[in-house]
Amino acid sequence: METDPWALHPCRPGADPWSLPLAQFDLSNPRLYAEGVWHPFFARLRQQEPVHYCAESPFGPYWSVTRFRDIQEVESQHALFSSEPTVLLGNPPRDFYLQPGFIAMDPPRHTLTRAAAQPAVGVANLGLLEPLIRERAVAILDALPLGVEFDWVERVAVELTTQMLATLFDFPLEQRHLLTHWSDVATSSPRQPGPLRITPEEWRQSMRECLEVFTGLWNERAARPPRQPLDLVSLLAQHPATCAMTPMEYLGNLLLLIVGGNDTTRHSLTGGVLALHENPEQLAKLHAEPGLVASLVPEIIRWQTPLAYMRRTATADCELAGRRIRAGEKVLLWYLSGNRDASEIPDADLFIVDRARPRHHLSFGFGIHRCMGNRLAEMQLRIVWEEILRRFRRIEVCGPPQRVMSCFVHGFERLPVRVHGL
Numbered sequence: 001m002e003t004d005p006w007a008l009h010p011c012r013p014g015a016d017p018w019s020l021p022l023a024q025f026d027l028s029n030p031r032l033y034a035e036g037v038w039h040p041f042f043a044r045l046r047q048q049e050p051v052h053y054c055a056e057s058p059f060g061p062y063w064s065v066t067r068f069r070d071i072q073e074v075e076s077q078h079a080l081f082s083s084e085p086t087v088l089l090g091n092p093p094r095d096f097y098l099q100p101g102f103i104a105m106d107p108p109r110h111t112l113t114r115a116a117a118q119p120a121v122g123v124a125n126l127g128l129l130e131p132l133i134r135e136r137a138v139a140i141l142d143a144l145p146l147g148v149e150f151d152w153v154e155r156v157a158v159e160l161t162t163q164m165l166a167t168l169f170d171f172p173l174e175q176r177h178l179l180t181h182w183s184d185v186a187t188s189s190p191r192q193p194g195p196l197r198i199t200p201e202e203w204r205q206s207m208r209e210c211l212e213v214f215t216g217l218w219n220e221r222a223a224r225p226p227r228q229p230l231d232l233v234s235l236l237a238q239h240p241a242t243c244a245m246t247p248m249e250y251l252g253n254l255l256l257l258i259v260g261g262n263d264t265t266r267h268s269l270t271g272g273v274l275a276l277h278e279n280p281e282q283l284a285k286l287h288a289e290p291g292l293v294a295s296l297v298p299e300i301i302r303w304q305t306p307l308a309y310m311r312r313t314a315t316a317d318c319e320l321a322g323r324r325i326r327a328g329e330k331v332l333l334w335y336l337s338g339n340r341d342a343s344e345i346p347d348a349d350l351f352i353v354d355r356a357r358p359r360h361h362l363s364f365g366f367g368i369h370r371c372m373g374n375r376l377a378e379m380q381l382r383i384v385w386e387e388i389l390r391r392f393r394r395i396e397v398c399g400p401p402q403r404v405m406s407c408f409v410h411g412f413e414r415l416p417v418r419v420h421g422l
């Protein structure tokens with residue numbers, strides 16, 4: 001029988017976060033997130049060792065930055081804390097043939113590629129996409145059975161985000177399940193468990209398939225005049241900074257956009273349902289004043305924090321909060337923890353739909369890499385919650401959530417629910 005080394009790690013669910021020696025803290029244990037017990041481990045670090053060094057982990061040594069302000073400080077120094085070669089804890093394997101997307105590039109390459117893709121998620125284009133996204137959301141919600149148990153993740157969250165992504169790529173809607181599949185493959189690897197357990201060969205095969213399908217779309221769109229609303233493939237194929245990308249660079253950027261748009265919004269949609277189930281008085285506020293959806297949405301995104309961290313790599317010896325970081329060392333910026341930092345966010349451990357400064361959170365990161373799709377994500381969530389409040393009195397969570405086994409993607413595999421009409 002296969003044994004999971006994480007089950008025996010000293011820093012695991014069941015360990016006492018307040019008495020475990022700080023030297024044994026390794027927050028890369030995915031079980032802490034799968035079982036939803038990460039809070040007190042980070043609370044202790046913020047209080048006692050906010051910039052923490054983990055000397056030994058399956059991914060080698062790394063630093064954890066856990067306070068809001070320290071995370072912002074690192075992100076604002078992008079030359080000292082590089083996004084290359086990767087923003088994940090594990091380094092890419094030696095035989096890795098993919099090029100990174102622009103999230104893992106430093107300027108000037110980062111700046112040029114981001115500028116090419118950005119118009120797809122700019123205000124004007126979102127205005128054009130909104131009616132289509134709303135129409136698709138309404139169709140999904142209207143088809144839900146009242147009073148009957150179903151899995152929210154599969155039936156609503158995955159479906160909605162996949163349709164949104166298909167809209168953004170102008171990808172054939174009937175093949176949209178492929179986008180979900182490639183996103184799941186891209187965030188899984190034999191070294192770092194993700195949504196799927198796959199072999200390196202299965203992984204490569206799937207990525208080849210993704211590239212093949214998207215190369216077809218590239219060839220078709222490189223040649224045709226731009227259309228409204230703008231789609232991501234046409235933008236990359238036609239912009240002078242990106243039109244000469246190699247296929248592997250193209251694939252790297254596609255995966256960034258697919259994963260960036262898919263998992264994150266999916267888990268926010270589900271996290272919001274759970275948060276409002278656990279806080280019925282907050283749901284009552286929304287029914288009394290539906291305009292509060294405007295502040296509900298960023299609060300859900302803060303509360304869920306669908307990407308737990310981003311990594312940087314120090315390019316020179318430096319100091320952070322009194323700790324000496326050496327050139328080449330890995331630095332993890334734990335958004336999950338910064339978003340619960342009570343010195344920056346009042347009552348950070350409470351879910352409050354009418355906060356005074358709801359956008360004051362780190363879920364979208366900070367600085368030059370701040371999430372490019374943040375407005376699209378907020379729009380999608382706003383539309384869905386507006387339509388939910390018009391139809392349902394409440395969404396009852398009727399069993400324990402099943403969470404993703406990952407220290408990076410913070411979300412849900414399954415959430416059993418029943419919806420109740422108004």
Ligand code: HEM
Nearest residue numbers: 102103260261264265363364365366369370371372373377
């Ligand atoms: C609630 C939903 C979302 C969350 C929480 C989220 C979170 C993040 C985070 C944490 C980063 C890195 C920020 C940093 O390093 O400072 C990022 C970058 C990025 N996100 Fe999102 N994201 C979301 C939705 C989306 C969507 C819908 C798209 C669709 C296009 C998207 C595309 C991107 C891209 C392209 C980047 C790289 C930006 C850069 O490196 O300049 N994201 N996102």
